[in-house]
Amino acid sequence: MAGIVSYGAYIPIYRLSGETINKVWGGDVKGERAVANADEDSLTMGLEAARDCLRGIDKNSVDALFFASTTPPYKEKQSASIMAAALDLRDNIIAVDLTDSLRSGTIALKIALDMVKAGSAKKVLVVASDCRIAPPNSSLEPIFGDGAAALLIGEDEIALEVEQSYFLTSEFMDIWRLEYDKLVRTWEERFIREEGYLPHVRKAVNNLLKACNLAPKDLAKAAFYAPDARMHRDMARVLGLDAKTQVQDPLFGKVGNTGAAFALMILGAACEEVKPGDRILLANYGDGADAHVLRATEKIEKIKNKKSVTRNLQSKLILENYGKYIKFRSLMEFEYVPIIEPRTALPELWRHRNWVYRFHGVKCKKCGRVQFPIPKFCIYCQAGSEFFEEIPLSDKKGTLVTFSMDERAWVTDPPNVLAAVALEGGGRFFSQMTDRDVSSLRVGMPMELTFRRIRDALGIHNYFWKCRPARG
Amino acid sequence: MQTSQRLERRVRMRESIKDKVAIVGMGCCRFGERWEADIEDLIKEAALEALEDAGVEIKDIQAIWVGTGRGSQLVATGPPSAIIASSALQTQYIPVTRVENLCCSGQEALRAAAFGIASKCYDLVLAIGVEKLKDTGFGGLGEQYPGKWEPVYGAFGTPPGRFAMAATAYFAKYHLTPQEGKRILAEISVKSHYYGARNPKAHLRREITVEEAMNAPIIAWPLGLYDCCGVTDGASAAVVVPASEARNYRHDYVTIKGFAVATGPGWGKENEDYDFTYSAETEAAARQAYAEAGIKDPRKELDMVELHDCFSIAELFNTESLFLCEHGKYREEFTEKRAYYHDGEMPVNISGGLKSFGHPIGASGCREVYEIYKQIQGKAEEPSRQIKNVRLGLAHNQGGHPGRFVPGIAIIGAP
Numbered sequence: 046m047a048g049i050v051s052y053g054a055y056i057p058i059y060r061l062s063g064e065t066i067n068k069v070w071g072g073d074v075k076g077e078r079a080v081a082n083a084d085e086d087s088l089t090m091g092l093e094a095a096r097d098c099l100r101g102i103d104k105n106s107v108d109a110l111f112f113a114s115t116t117p118p119y120k121e122k123q124s125a126s127i128m129a130a131a132l133d134l135r136d137n138i139i140a141v142d143l144t145d146s147l148r149s150g151t152i153a154l155k156i157a158l159d160m161v162k163a164g165s166a167k168k169v170l171v172v173a174s175d176c177r178i179a180p181p182n183s184s185l186e187p188i189f190g191d192g193a194a195a196l197l198i199g200e201d202e203i204a205l206e207v208e209q210s211y212f213l214t215s216e217f218m219d220i221w222r223l224e225y226d227k228l229v230r231t232w233e234e235r236f237i238r239e240e241g242y243l244p245h246v247r248k249a250v251n252n253l254l255k256a257c258n259l260a261p262k263d264l265a266k267a268a269f270y271a272p273d274a275r276m277h278r279d280m281a282r283v284l285g286l287d288a289k290t291q292v293q294d295p296l297f298g299k300v301g302n303t304g305a306a307f308a309l310m311i312l313g314a315a316c317e318e319v320k321p322g323d324r325i326l327l328a329n330y331g332d333g334a335d336a337h338v339l340r341a342t343e344k345i346e347k348i349k350n351k352k353s354v355t356r357n358l359q360s361k362l363i364l365e366n367y368g369k370y371i372k373f374r375s376l377m378e379f380e381y382v383p384i385i386e387p388r389t390a391l392p393e394l395w396r397h398r399n400w401v402y403r404f405h406g407v408k409c410k411k412c413g414r415v416q417f418p419i420p421k422f423c424i425y426c427q428a429g430s431e432f433f434e435e436i437p438l439s440d441k442k443g444t445l446v447t448f449s450m451d452e453r454a455w456v457t458d459p460p461n462v463l464a465a466v467a468l469e470g471g472g473r474f475f476s477q478m479t480d481r482d483v484s485s486l487r488v489g490m491p492m493e494l495t496f497r498r499i500r501d502a503l504g505i506h507n508y509f510w511k512c513r514p515a516r517g
Numbered sequence: 518m519q520t521s522q523r524l525e526r527r528v529r530m531r532e533s534i535k536d537k538v539a540i541v542g543m544g545c546c547r548f549g550e551r552w553e554a555d556i557e558d559l560i561k562e563a564a565l566e567a568l569e570d571a572g573v574e575i576k577d578i579q580a581i582w583v584g585t586g587r588g589s590q591l592v593a594t595g596p597p598s599a600i601i602a603s604s605a606l607q608t609q610y611i612p613v614t615r616v617e618n619l620c621c622s623g624q625e626a627l628r629a630a631a632f633g634i635a636s637k638c639y640d641l642v643l644a645i646g647v648e649k650l651k652d653t654g655f656g657g658l659g660e661q662y663p664g665k666w667e668p669v670y671g672a673f674g675t676p677p678g679r680f681a682m683a684a685t686a687y688f689a690k691y692h693l694t695p696q697e698g699k700r701i702l703a704e705i706s707v708k709s710h711y712y713g714a715r716n717p718k719a720h721l722r723r724e725i726t727v728e729e730a731m732n733a734p735i736i737a738w739p740l741g742l743y744d745c746c747g748v749t750d751g752a753s754a755a756v757v758v759p760a761s762e763a764r765n766y767r768h769d770y771v772t773i774k775g776f777a778v779a780t781g782p783g784w785g786k787e788n789e790d791y792d793f794t795y796s797a798e799t800e801a802a803a804r805q806a807y808a809e810a811g812i813k814d815p816r817k818e819l820d821m822v823e824l825h826d827c828f829s830i831a832e833l834f835n836t837e838s839l840f841l842c843e844h845g846k847y848r849e850e851f852t853e854k855r856a857y858y859h860d861g862e863m864p865v866n867i868s869g870g871l872k873s874f875g876h877p878i879g880a881s882g883c884r885e886v887y888e889i890y891k892q893i894q895g896k897a898e899e900p901s902r903q904i905k906n907v908r909l910g911l912a913h914n915q916g917g918h919p920g921r922f923v924p925g926i927a928i929i930g931a932p
Contacts (some may be wrong), residue, residue: 243588384655416784416787418573420784425788447682447683447792449679450737451681451738452735452736453657453675453677454674456673460737461740475787475920488685499673508671509669
């Protein structure tokens with residue numbers, strides 16, 4: 046037996062409101078959408094969801110990691126391997142990037158289930174994340190959202206059994222990007238709806254329900270993808286689902302269409318509401334469609350209280366203006382400032398991988414004090430590194446010791462907030478602070494750690510940890 | 518630990534440099550945005566003034582140490598070699614050496630020159646500090662150089678961003694509201710501008726008000742524009758000889774009473790025992806320098822102090838870290854007792870400081886000594902800035918940022 050052991054979700058803290066979009070382009074867009082911070086991408090968001098998913102679970106039990114996204118940060122160079130390091134997973138695992146299709150997440154789920162069933166892995170972490178950019182002033186701009194979801198697949202402690210799946214592959218083309226495209230391209234909406242979305246998903250779901258001998262009324266919740274809110278409503282109607290009781294809120298107007306992460310995030314939201322014995326329909330679309338019937342077990346009670354989606358929805362900052370969004374996604378050319386060119390060095394990142402990615406510090410066995418990054422001698426008692434015991438620190442909470450807000454630093458979203466954070470149990474992290482409301486910072490406030498893309502240089506995305514005010 | 522206990526910690530040294538080495542000539546070019554001058558022009562201007570002041574010529578000089586942090590910043594690979602000095606002065610195959618210790622480079626040049634004399638290898642040498650900052654095309658110093666920490670850790674740390682952390686921490690520790698804290702810092706900057714306005718070679722020569730300082734645009738909160746020193750081109754130079762031969766050059770020479778450099782281990786930001794409100798490095802340097810100079814009570818014995826005030830908050834915590842007042846008591850001494858003005862009990866930065874005189878990185882350490890040298894000689898160009906009866910002064914020069922400092926201290930005085 047294989048099923049879902051845990052789930053995680055991540056919605057970036059920033060929201061772009063319809064009001065802000067209307068001010069720039071006109072129109073009457075309502076609600077808001079999630080926007081990745083300037084230092085976020087599909088990898089860092091996926092990592093957040095993965096960390097949420099693994100909270101309280103032994104990281105060493107994970108045997109495989111799937112990263113599903115249509116927007117991996119590198120065209121060549123695996124994201125899953127970076128994510129595995131930042132998650133501090135074992136190195137004798139299989140890591141896979143599943144890209145290019147909006148259905149990558151549910152395809153990864155299927156492969157993960159099959160791996161567990163086949164016995165080649167005991168626990169598989171499936172992470173789906175996307176940060177797709179819609180053309181400014183397009184109908185997609187207010188609909189797209191950034192976010193990530195994660196599922197842990199295993200054979201024990203199953204909270205959701207996956208009873209049956211149905212996969213449909215189709216060469217149907219509706220939304221795409223060429224190799225060098227930053228923005229998505231699409232065909233006419235009516236074509237997508239009439240020939241693509243509605244028939245493909247309907248066929249997959251109907252065939253699935255028939256195979257399971259289930260009727261729509263047997264479903265407690267339906268978590269399914271749709272290109273937009275209207276098509277989502279239409280699909281509910283076509284499938285004969287009751288919009289009020291059965292259809293899980295697709296979060297349009299709150300988060301938006303999160304691409305490869307969409308269906309799994311809505312499934313996560315459904316986890317917060319179902320009770321043991323409930324059946325959930327999960328359906329996804331893109332290059333065909335797939336549909337799955339899941340059944341909640343007694344163990345659902347253990348994970349439903351995480352409220353990952355709800356918590357992420359509640360904790361938000363509204364982008365002050367459209368200009369910030371443009372800067373976050375580099376959608377305009379800005380003034381060239383003749384600063385000293387940023388540099389990086391792969392050997393430096395490699396030799397310090399244990400603290401750069403895994404956020405390991407050390408505990409000095411002579412004086413007992415914890416330190417980060419890893420020094421050459423104990424910074425407290427000067428004992429040699431032979432007295433060091435390496436310890437993971439990335440899950441530590443902390444408090445703000447002091448900070449500053451630099452308005453002139455060359456960062457995408459000034460001020461650059463420098464912070465010293467005292468970690469619980471010892472250690473102090475000097476860092477940049479992200480996801481902050483600059484009007485509410487104070488010495489002593491609770492902080493936590495987050496993995497971000499801190500600076501690109503020489504064509505390399507430099508990932509490292511930052512601190513952020515605790516997100517609740 | 519109390520300030521007095523901190524001052525008494527033991528210092529190791531073999532023999533003091535006190536009164537072994539003399540300065541017989543000094544020069545300092547006009548500091549400012551010197552669009553017309555390149556780095557060699559600046560060196561030439563300061564060096565020629567120093568040589569003339571000593572009554573010697575460039576061909577008499579036996580060795581030169583030139584301190585510069587970044588040179589002209591024109592070369593992507595980093596600062597230039599000492600050839601900027603030999604080329605500017607057309608010295609002929611004598612030893613010319615570049616020294617670098619961040620913002621402490623100017624004093625390192627002087628220290629190296631003094632050791633050259635004290636070792637009896639030379640009897641007439643030149644120390645130069647120089648920096649050409651205004652050829653970069655941007656304001657400020659830029660970010661941290663590509664180096665050990667840069668790829669990911671500590672990136673984006675500008676000097677104001679790093680020093681502002683000390684201000685936030687100081688305000689929190691001593692229960693000052695941001696407004697109260699900013700007012701103290703504003704008053705420091707008003708003092709600096711007051712004296713800078715009275716110093717013909719200073720970069721920023723306009724007096725400012727407390728309101729202007731407090732309402733200025735934020736550079737790195739809580740520091741505003743007037744909390745930050747000028748970004749300045751400049752050079753300064755000193756002619757150094759054995760004390761025993763100083764009278765051959767002039768009667769009003771000065772001697773070196775004590776030198777100290779205390780390079781910190783560099784991990785204060787990561788060290789839970791450091792709270793960002795003081796400079797442990799400056800405290801260590803002060804202990805060394807006071808021991809060398811035989812100073813027991815710096816506040817009573819020193820007649821003036823030029824300290825490293827790249828930011829207003831640096832003047833505050835360096836005053837405390839030099840043991841010129843109890844930790845946390847700066848406000849009382851400064852705003853209530855007015856101790857740090859030219860007619861106060863302990864004049865500090867009567868040149869205008871780095872804040873107003875300007876801070877060409879490598880030039881500042883030597884320039885601070887220039888101010889004390891001139892004050893001892895009674896030659897502060899503007900009489901309203903002349904401190905009465907100066908016999909002993911301290912120049913404090915500090916590279917790095919809170920938690921990662923390398924300070925130098927030179928105590929000089931009448932023989």
